[in-house]
Amino acid sequence: MDQPDANPSYCPAPAAPAEPVAGPPYADCLECGKPTEYGVETPGAVLCPVCEWQEAQRTACSG
Structure with missing residues (x-):
C-alpha cells in the first residue's frame, strides 16, 4: 500500500514560463497596454x- 507524501503540496507547481524573446x-502588456520586458515574438x-x-x-496559494 502506498504511503502519502510526508510533505504534501496543496498548491500545484506553476508551469514553466515560455522562454522570453529579447526585444x-x-x-x-495584455492588461494595461504598457511596454513589457519581452519581445513581440x-x-x-x-x-x-x-x-x-x-x-x-491573485493566483497565490492562500492556504
Whole structure:
C-alpha cells in the first residue's frame, strides 16, 4: 500500500514560463497596454512587471 507524501503540496507547481524573446520591439502588456520586458515574438500572454506581480498575488496559494 502506498504511503502519502510526508510533505504534501496543496498548491500545484506553476508551469514553466515560455522562454522570453529579447526585444526591441517590445510587446505591449495584455492588461494595461504598457511596454513589457519581452519581445513581440514571445509566445503566450505577456504582462508588464506590475501586472505580473498583481497576477501572482491573485493566483497565490492562500492556504
